[in-house]
Amino acid sequence: MIASRVSPHRRLNSIIINSFAWLILIALALPAVWIILTAFRSNSEINASPPVWIPREITFEAFGNMFGLNPNLQQRVAVEAYMFNSLFVALSSTVVSVAAGTLAGYAFSRFKFRFHTAAFLMLMLSRTVPGVALSLPLFLLFTRLGWTNSLVGLSFVYVAINIPFAIWLMDGFFRQIPRDLTEAAYIDGCGYWSAFWRVDLPLALPGLATAAIFAFLASWNEFQIVSVLARNNASKTFPPGLFTFTEQFTIDWRGMCAMSVLMMIPAIIFVILTQRNLVRGLTFGAIKG
Amino acid sequence: MRKLTLILLITSLLAVLSFGALVSAQEGEPQYAGLDKDLAGITIKMLTIGGGQYEAMYQSLPIFEEATGATVEIVTLLDGFEIDKKLVQDYATGAVDYDVAWNHTSFMSRYVGFVEPLNNYFSAEELAAFSPSIVEAATIDGNLQLIPRHADISALHYRTDLYNDADIQAKYKEATGADLAVPTTLEEVDMQARFFHDNGYTKYGYSIVGKEEAVTGRFYEFLFGSGGNYFDENWEPIFNNEIGVSVAELLRGWYADGIIAEDTPNLVWDGDAANFCNGDVALKLEWYGWYSYFQTPDSCPNVAGNFGLARGFSGFQNEGARPTGWAGAHAFSITSASQNKEAAAQLIKFLTSERIGYEEAQLGFLPVRDDVWNRIISDASASGVPLDQERLEVARVQITEDFKTPPLIAEWIPFSNLFYPHLQAIMLGDVTAQEGLDAAAAEARQLLADAGYYDE
Amino acid sequence: MLLPSFVFIIIVTGFPLLYSLYVSFTPYELLKPNSLIFELPKALNNYTRLLNDPVFWKSLGNTIIFLTVTVNLEYFLALGLSQLLAQVTRGQAIMRTMLMIPMMFAPILVGFQFRWFFNSNLGLVNNALVSLGIIGEQTRIAWLVDEPLGMICIIIATIWMNLPVMTIILLAGTLSLPQETYEAADVDGASAWQKFRFITLPLLAPFTYIALTIRSLDVARAFDIVRIMTDGGPARRTELIWTYAGRLAIEDTKFGLGSAMSWITVIISVGFTVYLFRQLVKSRIVE
Structure with missing residues (x-):
């Protein structure tokens, strides 16, 4: 629609911007590329000095070993369990924390109530304590409640960890939405609830997507808490699973990287699906028309 | 004169005995241990070290299960430093739900009181099979803290x-x-x-x-x-x-x-x-x-x-x-919280038996038992690499004479x-x-x- | 509407915080169950001890440096990157996904890998520099040891892994800004810089403060990456509050002392967030 108005100057500009963006992203991706390549290298290349930058041969051995396809290795990594547990915990905690966070964020952004600021600050307090300090008291509590080894219990913790983030973000995004829009909806006969559903929530979709991505990845990568609460292999997620590849003295770099590659796949799919909602505020123009 | 005869008598007796021990060690298959009790219906839980070669021994657990009727459940496998962290937390919070726990000569001092003295479960004869230097190092206030699995120095x-x-x-x-x-x-x-x-x-x-x-x-x-x-x-x-x-x-x-x-x-x-x-x-x-x-x-x-x-x-x-x-030995202990201490002792006897020790030694770990040393050194003499045997001989001297824990x-x-x-x-x-x-x-x-x- | 959120938070963080508050007034050591006793005259022992502990002050100072540098650098990089990405006309979806790749690795893996990259003898960084002739075989750089290189390296790893967080928040914020303001500015003939300076930056302020607050709290909690890369060393050069507190509480089993340290840190963090929160409120009033 505006293509006809684009000047040659603008086109050049956009090529420069696009290539510059690619350049930066590729530079940022280099360490990741190295990690991914390590998963496919032959053993002799991994510790070679000077390092071999571009692999001379590609092997899937590490993946075969992980799935127990190598008859010479007795041990077997519980990848399926890690995958299932990670997905269950990350997805469920994302859905719950984003839902609860959206509700609370809406309340903070739209309504004045007693202890507004105090409540908001309490949320911050809960984000100041790292897993290493939370894990032991939580472990005590969960042992009493019988929640150790439980995926639901773990998910519960992750929900709590992700909620403050979700609330802040949603509060910020709801505040971006012009009040007149919501008020217009009231005039059109919408109640609070349907104004929220029909007007505010769709407009805050980029915020929702952002919150969901970070909640998902935070749960996906969390290590300290799950390593204390999950007491057997069957209830672990990927990050403690990575420690399968550390021995007393050595680290199996290739195995660890291979598992990380496997671990990336669901995360990439989730991000690809979710980031679609990061769209320019199409709606702001819409109301004017 | 009588004294001299007595000394001669004793030394010759000892020589015969040790020769006999040597011969019997070299003869036949290395033996399992701890399979002599009926443990039907008992589940023994174990928290132990994982990663690479450490896990090979756990492949033999079905033999124990079949012979005794017990079920062995490995709670989780972790590397040494991670297990230590977990043990500290579990011992501290009373959350121990396993009978056999990993132990190590470098860490054992902090677990005193949370594991059973093993002198009560192993006879003097059984303990004599293990390197005296390690058993001595692992005895705190007269209580044997652990049974060694393999050593390093x-x-x-x-x-x-x-x-x-x-x-x-x-x-x-x-x-x-x-x-x-x-x-x-x-x-x-x-x-x-x-x-x-x-x-x-x-x-x-x-x-x-x-x-x-x-x-x-x-x-x-x-x-x-x-x-x-x-x-x-x-x-x-x-x-x-x-x-x-x-x-x-x-x-x-x-x-x-x-x-x-x-x-x-x-x-x-x-x-x-x-x-x-x-x-x-x-x-x-x-x-x-x-x-x-x-x-x-x-x-x-x-x-x-x-x-x-x-x-x-x-x-x-x-x-x-x-x-x-500076030396250390990976080892097993029975947790004080265990409800099945006798069964746990049987499992440890099995895991530290001559046969399992020999199989671990074949993977490159240093033995903690004399019978295993003899076997593995004699095996290495057949190796084409002279260092294979030399290594074991030097290591044996070191473990016998230089073994020093923190x-x-x-x-x-x-x-x-x-x-x-x-x-x-x-x-x-x-x-x-x-x-x-x-x-x-x-x-x-x-x-x-x-x-x-x-x-x- | 707030209830569900607070139920989760109170159970998961409220209990541990109260528990550690109680423990912080006792000489509790993990493997000595009898040491969990509260005695009024000795209640503040852990706190006085910490306030007299030079390592505590050193780790606090390091944490403040680490936090300030990391969050500011992240902010400027993320601001630039988000504005760049907002302008991109083609392949934005792929770019955003690519951008988030560093976050898809577990922090412990990132720690292990960066420790290896910066190994002085065999690591990628020194070997690349030697190949390029920038440093000699005998003048290899001890990245994770020298001062202040060690700190710089853990900052690099932390920023690398977390840059997407701030970038995405700022990008999402930029995308949500009202288009008509820009159109009006176009009509007035404003330059790109003017639009950025006088429209984007002020309108983005609420998002900026949210991102800064969240990242500050997260960076202050930094643990996994640092623990694996340097574990606070050498000679405490990169010791942070939580590497020290974690070691005291769990490895050294001094849970009472570690809890006291947690509480001092929590109070400082809260003070800091209140300050940022005030800024956030101010930025809304401007708006």
């Missing part, structure tokens, strides 16, 4: 391609007036490491870990090798005496002069071993556990087939100097955590050796005073 690793090179030998003679021979004292180690580095034969002369319990242990080794120690018999810190200062100054000098790697204070076992593996180091103390890694051309092309092993050198030649030999106090790890940052500061030249060690000694004394070690 630090040995001198040196590059045969350098030591056997005629030109280098001549150059060394010219430079120092001494013959280039495998060193037996820390003075010689210092001289040789500097020689190899200064003349560019290797990038570094020596390599050592530089942080965490690893460096506290390595320093300890140089310290007791030189006739010093961390604590005296009343647990007063004494490592800030002349011996301690001389060892700290040695390390500081090595670091300043590039004899050890630039990032030594951030190296732990993998980075330290990688320097040797890459051929950048002439000699160093290292664990036997690395042997097959160093010998594999695929992983260490520069040193595979080019290194030799020797008993640890002694420290500086003070009174009381002795060979280094001080047997529950505060070993907290002590290490306060000590090594000071040692690093000395290495980096932030403080003098005396200042750093004095500060560490004051903190160590405070730590032990808080724990009630002194009558004050």
